[in-house]
Amino acid sequence: MKKLVSFISLFFVFLLSVNFDTFAGIIEQKNIENNINTIETLDSYDSYAAQTKATTIDYVYTPNGTRVQVFCRDEMSYSTIQACNQRGDALVPEATRISSSTTKYNCHSYAWYRASTSNPYWMNDPSSYYTDGSYEESVGNVGDIICYYDNSGFNLHSGIVIAKTSGKSNGICGNSDLVTVRSKWGAWGLYEHRGDQCPYTSTYGGEANYVKYYRKHNHNFVNHYCSCGKYTTSHDYHAPYNWIDYSNHTDTCGCGDLKVQGHAVLSESFMPGQKYATCLLCGGSAEIGFIQLDSSGKVSVNGSYLLPNGVAVLLEKDLNSFINGSLIFFDFEKKDSYVS
Ligand SMILES: [Zn+2]
Ligand SMILES: [Zn+2]
Ligand SMILES: [Zn+2]
Structure with missing residues:
Protein backbone atom coordinates (compact mmCIF):
# COMPACT_ATOMS: atom_id res chain seq x y z
CA MET A 1 0.00 0.00 0.00
CA HIS A 217 -12.24 34.01 12.91
CA ASN A 218 -15.03 36.44 13.76
CA HIS A 219 -13.96 39.55 15.62
CA ASN A 220 -15.23 40.08 19.15
CA PHE A 221 -14.36 43.59 20.27
CA VAL A 222 -13.74 44.33 23.95
CA ASN A 223 -12.54 47.87 24.58
CA HIS A 224 -12.50 48.12 20.79
CA TYR A 225 -9.78 45.44 20.50
CA CYS A 226 -10.31 41.88 19.34
CA SER A 227 -8.13 39.10 20.75
CA CYS A 228 -6.61 38.89 17.24
CA GLY A 229 -5.28 42.43 17.63
CA LYS A 230 -7.73 44.14 15.31
CA TYR A 231 -9.12 47.49 16.42
CA THR A 232 -12.52 48.94 15.66
CA THR A 233 -13.73 52.52 15.95
CA SER A 234 -17.43 51.64 15.99
CA HIS A 235 -19.10 51.61 19.39
CA ASP A 236 -21.22 48.87 20.87
CA TYR A 237 -23.35 50.41 23.62
CA HIS A 238 -24.74 48.14 26.30
CA ALA A 239 -24.88 47.67 30.07
CA PRO A 240 -24.11 49.09 32.56
CA TYR A 241 -26.90 51.65 32.19
CA ASN A 242 -26.87 54.51 34.69
CA TRP A 243 -29.92 56.60 35.55
CA ILE A 244 -29.39 60.35 35.05
CA ASP A 245 -32.86 61.84 35.35
CA TYR A 246 -36.49 60.90 34.71
CA SER A 247 -35.92 61.04 30.98
CA ASN A 248 -32.47 59.57 30.43
CA HIS A 249 -29.82 57.05 31.41
CA THR A 250 -26.36 56.45 29.99
CA ASP A 251 -25.32 53.41 27.95
CA THR A 252 -21.73 52.21 28.22
CA CYS A 253 -19.46 51.08 25.40
CA GLY A 254 -16.68 48.57 25.91
CA CYS A 255 -14.25 51.40 25.17
CA GLY A 256 -15.50 53.29 28.21
CA ASP A 257 -17.48 55.82 26.20
CA LEU A 258 -20.93 56.77 27.49
CA LYS A 259 -24.00 57.71 25.48
CA VAL A 260 -27.10 59.44 26.88
CA GLN A 261 -30.27 57.63 25.86
CA GLY A 262 -33.94 57.89 26.82
CA HIS A 263 -35.33 55.31 29.22
CA ALA A 264 -37.23 52.34 27.89
CA VAL A 265 -40.45 51.11 29.48
CA LEU A 266 -42.80 48.32 28.48
CA SER A 267 -46.17 49.55 27.28
CA GLU A 268 -48.00 47.33 29.84
CA SER A 269 -46.15 49.04 32.69
CA PHE A 270 -47.93 52.21 31.63
CA MET A 271 -50.51 52.37 34.46
CA PRO A 272 -53.37 54.84 34.03
CA GLY A 273 -53.02 57.76 36.37
CA GLN A 274 -49.36 57.08 37.20
CA LYS A 275 -46.64 59.47 36.17
CA TYR A 276 -43.67 57.07 36.38
CA ALA A 277 -42.73 53.59 35.21
CA THR A 278 -39.61 51.50 35.75
CA CYS A 279 -36.98 51.61 33.00
CA LEU A 280 -36.22 48.16 31.61
CA LEU A 281 -32.55 48.92 31.19
CA CYS A 282 -31.37 51.03 34.12
CA GLY A 283 -34.08 50.01 36.59
CA GLY A 284 -34.70 53.66 37.49
CA SER A 285 -37.88 55.69 37.26
CA ALA A 286 -38.91 57.03 33.90
CA GLU A 287 -41.39 59.81 33.52
CA ILE A 288 -44.17 58.84 31.20
CA GLY A 289 -46.43 61.73 32.17
CA PHE A 290 -50.00 61.93 31.07
CA ILE A 291 -49.16 62.48 27.48
CA GLN A 292 -51.32 61.08 24.75
CA LEU A 293 -49.73 60.05 21.51
CA ASP A 294 -50.50 62.66 18.93
CA SER A 295 -49.69 63.18 15.32
CA SER A 296 -46.24 64.51 16.13
CA GLY A 297 -45.06 61.25 17.78
CA LYS A 298 -42.56 58.67 16.61
CA VAL A 299 -43.81 55.11 16.30
CA SER A 300 -42.47 51.71 15.27
CA VAL A 301 -44.20 49.51 12.74
CA ASN A 302 -45.47 47.35 15.62
CA GLY A 303 -46.80 50.34 17.58
CA SER A 304 -44.06 51.07 20.13
CA TYR A 305 -43.51 54.82 20.41
CA LEU A 306 -41.25 57.56 21.68
CA LEU A 307 -42.56 60.13 24.15
CA PRO A 308 -41.58 63.77 23.55
CA ASN A 309 -39.08 63.53 26.44
CA GLY A 310 -37.26 60.69 24.65
CA VAL A 311 -38.59 57.79 26.76
CA ALA A 312 -39.40 54.75 24.62
CA VAL A 313 -42.65 52.93 25.37
CA LEU A 314 -42.13 49.46 23.98
CA LEU A 315 -44.31 46.55 23.00
CA GLU A 316 -42.90 43.21 24.11
CA LYS A 317 -42.23 42.17 20.51
CA ASP A 318 -40.06 45.24 19.89
CA LEU A 319 -37.91 44.68 22.96
CA ASN A 320 -35.09 42.71 21.34
CA SER A 321 -34.78 44.99 18.34
CA PHE A 322 -34.77 48.04 20.63
CA ILE A 323 -31.98 46.61 22.80
CA ASN A 324 -29.82 45.62 19.84
CA GLY A 325 -30.34 49.02 18.28
CA SER A 326 -32.25 47.96 15.18
CA LEU A 327 -35.73 49.24 16.10
CA ILE A 328 -36.76 52.10 13.82
CA PHE A 329 -39.20 54.81 14.88
CA PHE A 330 -41.03 56.62 12.11
CA ASP A 331 -42.86 59.92 12.24
CA PHE A 332 -46.41 59.03 13.16
CA GLU A 333 -48.01 60.59 10.10
CA LYS A 334 -45.68 58.59 7.88
CA LYS A 335 -46.41 55.29 9.55
CA ASP A 336 -49.07 54.30 7.06
CA SER A 337 -46.59 54.23 4.25
CA TYR A 338 -44.54 51.60 6.09
CA VAL A 339 -47.46 49.29 6.87
CA SER A 340 -48.69 47.14 4.05
ZN1 LIG B 1 -10.47 39.43 15.61
ZN1 LIG C 1 -16.76 52.54 22.15
ZN1 LIG D 1 -33.24 53.89 32.05
Missing part, protein backbone atom coordinates in the same frame (compact mmCIF):
# COMPACT_ATOMS: atom_id res chain seq x y z
CA LYS A 2 2.67 2.43 1.01
CA LYS A 3 4.47 1.89 -2.23
CA LEU A 4 1.38 2.68 -4.23
CA VAL A 5 0.85 5.98 -2.48
CA SER A 6 4.51 6.88 -2.85
CA PHE A 7 4.33 6.11 -6.47
CA ILE A 8 1.29 8.29 -7.02
CA SER A 9 2.64 11.25 -5.09
CA LEU A 10 5.94 11.00 -6.87
CA PHE A 11 4.10 10.99 -10.09
CA PHE A 12 2.66 14.39 -9.25
CA VAL A 13 5.99 15.66 -8.11
CA PHE A 14 7.28 14.90 -11.47
CA LEU A 15 4.43 16.68 -13.09
CA LEU A 16 4.94 19.83 -11.04
CA SER A 17 8.69 19.88 -11.38
CA VAL A 18 8.45 19.54 -15.10
CA ASN A 19 6.10 22.45 -15.32
CA PHE A 20 7.61 25.03 -13.05
CA ASP A 21 10.79 24.11 -11.28
CA THR A 22 10.74 26.92 -8.78
CA PHE A 23 7.11 26.36 -7.87
CA ALA A 24 7.21 22.62 -7.38
CA GLY A 25 4.59 21.58 -4.88
CA ILE A 26 5.88 21.64 -1.36
CA ILE A 27 4.23 18.38 -0.46
CA GLU A 28 5.59 16.71 -3.50
CA GLN A 29 9.04 18.21 -3.04
CA LYS A 30 9.23 16.65 0.37
CA ASN A 31 8.37 13.25 -1.01
CA ILE A 32 11.01 13.44 -3.68
CA GLU A 33 13.69 12.95 -1.06
CA ASN A 34 11.97 9.91 0.34
CA ASN A 35 11.12 8.29 -2.94
CA ILE A 36 13.82 9.32 -5.33
CA ASN A 37 14.82 5.70 -5.83
CA THR A 38 11.49 4.75 -7.32
CA ILE A 39 11.53 7.35 -10.07
CA GLU A 40 11.74 4.74 -12.83
CA THR A 41 8.10 3.90 -12.14
CA LEU A 42 7.12 7.20 -13.74
CA ASP A 43 7.77 5.95 -17.25
CA SER A 44 4.24 4.86 -17.98
CA TYR A 45 2.98 8.35 -17.18
CA ASP A 46 5.31 10.36 -19.41
CA SER A 47 2.50 11.11 -21.79
CA TYR A 48 0.41 12.48 -18.97
CA ALA A 49 3.21 14.76 -17.77
CA ALA A 50 3.64 16.04 -21.29
CA GLN A 51 0.00 16.85 -21.88
CA THR A 52 -0.30 18.85 -18.65
CA LYS A 53 2.53 21.24 -19.41
CA ALA A 54 0.23 24.20 -19.83
CA THR A 55 0.08 25.58 -16.33
CA THR A 56 -0.42 29.21 -15.41
CA ILE A 57 -0.03 31.01 -12.12
CA ASP A 58 -2.81 33.02 -10.51
CA TYR A 59 -3.59 34.37 -7.05
CA VAL A 60 -6.46 34.20 -4.58
CA TYR A 61 -6.81 36.05 -1.27
CA THR A 62 -7.52 35.01 2.29
CA PRO A 63 -10.41 36.78 4.10
CA ASN A 64 -7.78 39.04 5.70
CA GLY A 65 -6.28 39.85 2.32
CA THR A 66 -3.11 37.76 2.13
CA ARG A 67 -2.23 36.77 -1.43
CA VAL A 68 -2.06 33.01 -2.03
CA GLN A 69 -0.51 31.51 -5.15
CA VAL A 70 -2.59 29.02 -7.15
CA PHE A 71 -2.17 27.23 -10.46
CA CYS A 72 -4.43 26.67 -13.44
CA ARG A 73 -3.62 23.27 -14.84
CA ASP A 74 -4.59 21.32 -17.90
CA GLU A 75 -6.87 18.38 -17.37
CA MET A 76 -5.65 14.78 -17.55
CA SER A 77 -6.67 12.48 -20.37
CA TYR A 78 -9.85 10.47 -19.99
CA SER A 79 -7.94 7.23 -19.49
CA THR A 80 -5.69 8.75 -16.81
CA ILE A 81 -8.72 10.11 -14.99
CA GLN A 82 -10.24 6.63 -15.02
CA ALA A 83 -7.01 5.13 -13.71
CA CYS A 84 -6.82 7.69 -10.90
CA ASN A 85 -10.44 7.04 -9.97
CA GLN A 86 -9.75 3.34 -9.71
CA ARG A 87 -6.61 3.79 -7.66
CA GLY A 88 -8.31 6.02 -5.11
CA ASP A 89 -11.33 3.74 -4.86
CA ALA A 90 -9.13 0.67 -4.45
CA LEU A 91 -6.77 2.19 -1.89
CA VAL A 92 -9.56 3.27 0.49
CA PRO A 93 -12.59 1.10 -0.25
CA GLU A 94 -14.37 2.48 2.86
CA ALA A 95 -14.53 5.98 1.32
CA THR A 96 -17.14 7.21 -1.12
CA ARG A 97 -16.00 9.05 -4.22
CA ILE A 98 -18.44 11.85 -5.02
CA SER A 99 -16.58 13.46 -7.91
CA SER A 100 -14.05 12.36 -10.47
CA SER A 101 -10.27 12.73 -10.47
CA THR A 102 -9.04 16.02 -11.92
CA THR A 103 -5.90 18.15 -12.04
CA LYS A 104 -8.04 21.30 -11.96
CA TYR A 105 -8.19 21.54 -8.16
CA ASN A 106 -6.72 19.78 -5.13
CA CYS A 107 -7.48 19.32 -1.43
CA HIS A 108 -6.21 22.68 -0.14
CA SER A 109 -7.95 24.66 -2.84
CA TYR A 110 -11.21 22.79 -2.26
CA ALA A 111 -11.11 23.27 1.52
CA TRP A 112 -9.74 26.81 1.74
CA TYR A 113 -10.59 28.55 -1.51
CA ARG A 114 -13.77 27.07 -2.96
CA ALA A 115 -15.63 23.86 -2.10
CA SER A 116 -16.88 23.31 -5.61
CA THR A 117 -16.16 20.72 -8.29
CA SER A 118 -15.84 23.59 -10.76
CA ASN A 119 -13.02 25.14 -8.72
CA PRO A 120 -10.34 26.02 -11.32
CA TYR A 121 -7.32 26.30 -8.99
CA TRP A 122 -4.66 24.02 -7.60
CA MET A 123 -3.17 25.34 -4.32
CA ASN A 124 0.05 24.02 -2.82
CA ASP A 125 0.29 26.11 0.33
CA PRO A 126 -2.83 27.22 2.25
CA SER A 127 -0.96 28.19 5.42
CA SER A 128 -1.65 31.92 5.08
CA TYR A 129 -5.33 31.21 5.81
CA TYR A 130 -4.49 30.06 9.33
CA THR A 131 -1.44 32.23 10.01
CA ASP A 132 -2.78 35.66 9.00
CA GLY A 133 -5.69 35.58 11.48
CA SER A 134 -8.35 34.75 8.92
CA TYR A 135 -8.92 31.38 10.60
CA GLU A 136 -8.40 30.19 14.16
CA GLU A 137 -8.12 26.74 15.71
CA SER A 138 -11.30 24.89 16.49
CA VAL A 139 -12.27 21.52 17.95
CA GLY A 140 -13.74 19.65 15.00
CA ASN A 141 -17.24 21.00 14.52
CA VAL A 142 -19.25 20.53 11.36
CA GLY A 143 -18.07 23.18 8.90
CA ASP A 144 -14.53 23.31 10.28
CA ILE A 145 -11.56 22.71 8.01
CA ILE A 146 -9.42 19.72 9.04
CA CYS A 147 -5.69 19.66 8.26
CA TYR A 148 -3.52 16.55 8.41
CA TYR A 149 0.01 17.11 9.68
CA ASP A 150 3.10 14.94 9.60
CA ASN A 151 5.68 14.70 12.37
CA SER A 152 7.56 17.74 11.13
CA GLY A 153 4.43 19.90 11.33
CA PHE A 154 3.83 19.97 7.61
CA ASN A 155 0.21 20.24 6.43
CA LEU A 156 -0.18 17.33 4.01
CA HIS A 157 -3.90 17.53 3.42
CA SER A 158 -7.00 19.68 4.00
CA GLY A 159 -10.69 18.76 4.02
CA ILE A 160 -14.05 19.95 5.29
CA VAL A 161 -15.77 18.40 8.32
CA ILE A 162 -19.31 17.44 7.28
CA ALA A 163 -20.36 15.35 10.32
CA LYS A 164 -19.05 14.36 13.73
CA THR A 165 -19.65 11.62 16.27
CA SER A 166 -18.79 11.36 19.93
CA GLY A 167 -17.08 8.44 21.60
CA LYS A 168 -13.59 7.09 21.96
CA SER A 169 -11.17 7.81 19.13
CA ASN A 170 -9.01 5.07 17.64
CA GLY A 171 -6.09 7.54 17.80
CA ILE A 172 -4.77 6.64 14.36
CA CYS A 173 -4.44 10.25 13.24
CA GLY A 174 -5.43 12.35 16.21
CA ASN A 175 -9.16 12.05 16.71
CA SER A 176 -9.88 12.27 12.99
CA ASP A 177 -11.95 9.06 13.08
CA LEU A 178 -14.63 10.98 15.00
CA VAL A 179 -15.41 13.26 12.05
CA THR A 180 -16.64 12.68 8.53
CA VAL A 181 -14.66 14.65 5.96
CA ARG A 182 -15.18 15.73 2.37
CA SER A 183 -11.80 16.13 0.70
CA LYS A 184 -10.04 15.97 -2.65
CA TRP A 185 -7.12 13.54 -2.77
CA GLY A 186 -4.46 15.36 -4.78
CA ALA A 187 -5.42 14.84 -8.43
CA TRP A 188 -7.53 11.86 -7.42
CA GLY A 189 -11.26 12.15 -6.80
CA LEU A 190 -13.31 14.09 -4.28
CA TYR A 191 -14.30 11.74 -1.45
CA GLU A 192 -16.46 11.60 1.63
CA HIS A 193 -14.73 9.53 4.25
CA ARG A 194 -14.24 8.90 7.92
CA GLY A 195 -11.47 11.28 8.92
CA ASP A 196 -8.80 8.61 9.32
CA GLN A 197 -9.81 6.71 6.16
CA CYS A 198 -7.86 8.55 3.46
CA PRO A 199 -4.47 8.06 1.78
CA TYR A 200 -2.73 10.48 4.18
CA THR A 201 -2.92 8.39 7.37
CA SER A 202 -0.69 5.48 8.37
CA THR A 203 -3.50 2.98 7.74
CA TYR A 204 -3.15 3.64 4.00
CA GLY A 205 0.58 4.34 3.84
CA GLY A 206 0.43 8.06 4.50
CA GLU A 207 2.56 10.12 6.88
CA ALA A 208 -0.01 12.25 8.67
CA ASN A 209 -0.31 11.46 12.34
CA TYR A 210 -2.24 14.34 13.84
CA VAL A 211 -4.89 16.80 12.74
CA LYS A 212 -5.87 20.35 13.52
CA TYR A 213 -9.25 21.97 12.93
CA TYR A 214 -9.84 25.56 11.89
CA ARG A 215 -12.81 27.89 11.72
CA LYS A 216 -13.15 31.37 10.34
